[in-house]
Amino acid sequence: MNLTVNGKAASIAEENPVSVVQLLELLQVAQREYVTVELNGDILDRGDFEGATVKDGDTVEFLYFMGGGSL
Amino acid sequence: MKLTEDQITRYSRHILLKEVGGKGQQKLLKGRVLIIGAGGLGAPIALYLAAAGVGTIGIADADEVDISNLQRQVIHFTPDVGKPKVLSAKEKMLAINPELNVITYQTWVTADNIAEMIKDYDFVIDGTDNFAAKFLINDACVLGGKPYSHGGILQFDGQTMTITPGESACYRCIFPEPPPKDAIPSCSQAGVIGVLPGVLGTLQATEAIKYLLGKGDLLSSRLLTYSALRMRFREIPVKKNPKCPICGENPTITELKDELDAMTVCDLGH
Numbered sequence: 001m002n003l004t005v006n007g008k009a010a011s012i013a014e015e016n017p018v019s020v021v022q023l024l025e026l027l028q029v030a031q032r033e034y035v036t037v038e039l040n041g042d043i044l045d046r047g048d049f050e051g052a053t054v055k056d057g058d059t060v061e062f063l064y065f066m067g068g069g070s071l
Numbered sequence: 072m073k074l075t076e077d078q079i080t081r082y083s084r085h086i087l088l089k090e091v092g093g094k095g096q097q098k099l100l101k102g103r104v105l106i107i108g109a110g111g112l113g114a115p116i117a118l119y120l121a122a123a124g125v126g127t128i129g130i131a132d133a134d135e136v137d138i139s140n141l142q143r144q145v146i147h148f149t150p151d152v153g154k155p156k157v158l159s160a161k162e163k164m165l166a167i168n169p170e171l172n173v174i175t176y177q178t179w180v181t182a183d184n185i186a187e188m189i190k191d192y193d194f195v196i197d198g199t200d201n202f203a204a205k206f207l208i209n210d211a212c213v214l215g216g217k218p219y220s221h222g223g224i225l226q227f228d229g230q231t232m233t234i235t236p237g238e239s240a241c242y243r244c245i246f247p248e249p250p251p252k253d254a255i256p257s258c259s260q261a262g263v264i265g266v267l268p269g270v271l272g273t274l275q276a277t278e279a280i281k282y283l284l285g286k287g288d289l290l291s292s293r294l295l296t297y298s299a300l301r302m303r304f305r306e307i308p309v310k311k312n313p314k315c316p317i318c319g320e321n322p323t324i325t326e327l328k329d330e331l332d333a334m335t336v337c338d339l340g341h
Contacts (some may be wrong), residue, residue, distance in 0.1 A: 005138060005304055006305070029103055029199060031254075031255070032252070034250045034254060034255065036245050036246055038307065038309070041310060042310060043244060043245060043309065043310070043312050045174055046247075047315060061307050063245055063246075063294065063307065063309075064228075064230075065202065065203065065223070065246060065250050065255045066223030066225045066228060066229065066230045066255075067200060067202050067223055067225065067257060
């Protein structure tokens with residue numbers, strides 16, 4: 001299926017919808033335990049990662065913690 | 072308050088802008104901005120806000136200048152090593168613009184002192200380097216109804232967003248909880264390219280100036296990310312999260328507390 005991931009076209013081998021947990025695995029997303037996922041404009045609860053499904057044409061953003069600034 | 076001849080000359084390039092003018096410059100001179108963190112982000116923020124004539128600038132940081140800071144914290148100079156960062160910063164700000172009121176807070180922000188610290192300011196800027204402070208600043212500003220600019224940097228990447236409490240998404244709308252301690256490396260562990268905070272801090276200072284002027288569109292409900300390596304900015308629209316623990320429909324955070332799990336040893340001043 002074809003997706004838009006972090007603003008870029010991406011395709012994954014799966015044709016059927018996958019859970020967000022599966023998508024994180026398939027795309028080998030960094031910081032999987034902490035990354036925030038926005039699916040079609042909505043921020044997902046971490047608890048919904050198992051239940052939320054990603055289908056062809058969806059837009060996904062991975063938002064990462066960035067903590068530096070001072071030291 | 073009327074601008075003096077000296078002020079008209081000093082701020083002439085602002086006054087020429089129709090979005091600023093004499094009236095806008097007076098708004099800046101009456102403006103009050105608090106910068107939390109006098110490091111990488113705080114350095115360009117403090118220098119530009121001082122140059123712009125923001126009349127009252129608070130700056131908070133408990134740390135002292137270390138030689139490893141000088142690669143990016145451009146407000147501190149080699150002879151300042153060992154000096155409290157807030158004093159080093161104040162000297163440069165007043166050297167640029169002696170008519171400012173610079174208020175220094177040589178302390179870390181905590182759940183006990185932050186509400187009082189931010190209360191009299193129009194706008195707050197997060198230039199801190201740790202999640203305990205970032206979440207505390209968000210919570211204090213959301214509960215206190217204080218607009219603020221979030222900024223974070225790491226290695227070659229940065230992010231910033233402006234939070235207008237009650238209207239825009241807040242930091243916890245995106246990140247409900249801090250990451251566990253030491254899960255995300257800090258700049259002191261993972262490094263940071265020296266020019267990066269210059270880019271992000273200047274964006275944050277721009278937001279403060281626009282807020283004081285009441286002009287343009289703030290970076291609210293939009294997370295701006297910057298990759299220096301790829302030289303790419305991206306804007307990610309972020310909606311206010313109804314499940315946000317502090318600004319959602321059923322908030323679970325109703326008072327300030329320190330995120331002790333997110334603190335590192337250096338945050339505690341050891």
